[in-house]
Amino acid sequence: MTMLNETHNPALQSWMASANTPGTDFPLQNLPFAVFRRPGAGEAFRCGVAIGDQIVDLAAVAHSGVLAGEAAAAAQAGAQDKLNALMALGTSAWSALRLALSRALREGAAEQAALQACLVPQAEVAYDVPARIGDYTDFYTSVHHASNIGKLFRPDNPLLPNYKWVPIGYHGRASSIGVSGQQFRRPIGQTLPPGADAPSLGPCKRLDLELELGIFVGSGNALGEPVPITRAEDHVFGICLLNDWSARDIQAWEYQPLGPFLSKNFATTVSPWVVTLEALAPYRVAFTRPEGDPQPMAYLDSAANRAEGAFDIQLQVGLQTPKMREAGQPDASICRTTYRHAYWTVAQMLTHHTVNGCNLQPGDLLGSGTLSGPTLDQAGALIELTAGGKNPIVLPNGEQRTWLEDGDSVVLRGWCEREGAARIGFGECVGKVLPARP
Ligand code: MN
Helix, strand or coil, X not given: CCCCCHHHCCCCCECCHHHHCCCCCCXXXXXXXXXXXXXXXXXXXXXXXXXXXXXXXHHHHHHHCCCCHHHHHHHHHCCCCCXXXXXXXXXXXXXXXXXXXXXXXXXXXXXXXXXXXXXXXXXXXXXXXXXXXXXXXXXXXXXXXXXXXXXXXXXXXXXXXXXXXXXXEEECCCCCEEECCEEEECCEEEECCCCXXXXXXXXXXXXXXXXXXXXXXXXXXXXXXXXXXXXXXXXXXXXXXXXXXXXXXXXXXXXXXXXXCCCCCCCEEECCCEEECCCCHHHEECCCCCCCCCXXXXXXXXXXXXXXCEECCXXXXXXXXXXXXXXXXXXXXXXXXXXXXXXXXXXXXXXXXXXXXXXXXXXXXXXXXXXXXXXXXXXXXXXXXXXXXXXXXXXCCCCEECCCCCCXXXXXXXXECCCCCCCEEEEXXXXXXXXXXX
């Protein structure tokens, strides 16, 4: 578990002025990773680190020789077109690179001139999915989401008996994961319309979003070797925003007995920026279980996990309709919550995933599951916000939505703030619904 160190000092200022602007997502204390290039210039994708409104180009840093030792080796791994090589190096390398960049980007640093030559403005770049994602697993770690969904399908028995014992998940699909800016066609699939006696094939009529976080695996584990919870976070590179778009009508018809399939695998959108667990250290909070609930089984329990295994990450969902876009209106907030409400922690997810010997690999992605909080305004999906499509939400311009319509954009945002620490952010995760294929 990462301890606080000099890189978290809220008093640190950068020679890059935009990193010191109050409210920026990317101050000196954050230093998240992405994969980027300037489009149209024939450039290759490479890894970079955000500082204010700029990107530190790790390929340029590696070439410049400005860093030394383990940090230089980490920057060299970051010269590749995906984060996998850097992810595979492990916590010591990630931490060495963070410390070296933190020092070199500080006001008065001797490396200023050398690093200035390695900066690329964020406004000029296009991003790619940050890692080569071998496998994607989506969990279900919000008990509030599980209960709300359960009530719609099983009013008498909303929460299945396994929920409070085992972190529920299913294997998703990696090929359709796209980076922020992703646009996708409304999926076509089999549904059983209400009252019909046979299913039909057609465009999804109940298209939804899911507010989630994505957890990127760093160093992997060998097949057959479980990761104990005390070591679980050593295998986590960082966290991004994730929208697990969902076709609820397709899901309702197909999900039994093996779980979601085509209702989920047509598109998943992640934010370009991955915030490291080290950057998130100041925002750790205790993992707690409501009184009367089963306590975690021994393999899912540790003193550190109880003391600070959860993260207080603020989350928001915005929706922009085509009408709002045409009128120049920004997206409207439809949900505001925090990750601290999750029932299972990052460490518990990773440990459970490997308890049977399953091997995780660098770049694998774990979805948190929809992160609904305890009250309705904290629900991270339309199926909850509209009670299964019964109560439309009303947007500031008077438009209503029960499900997503063609042309709608969804924006996820995340940030951390607390007294005595710098505010850091995740940037945005934006995706847009296009009409179904004719
Ligand atoms: Mn999901």
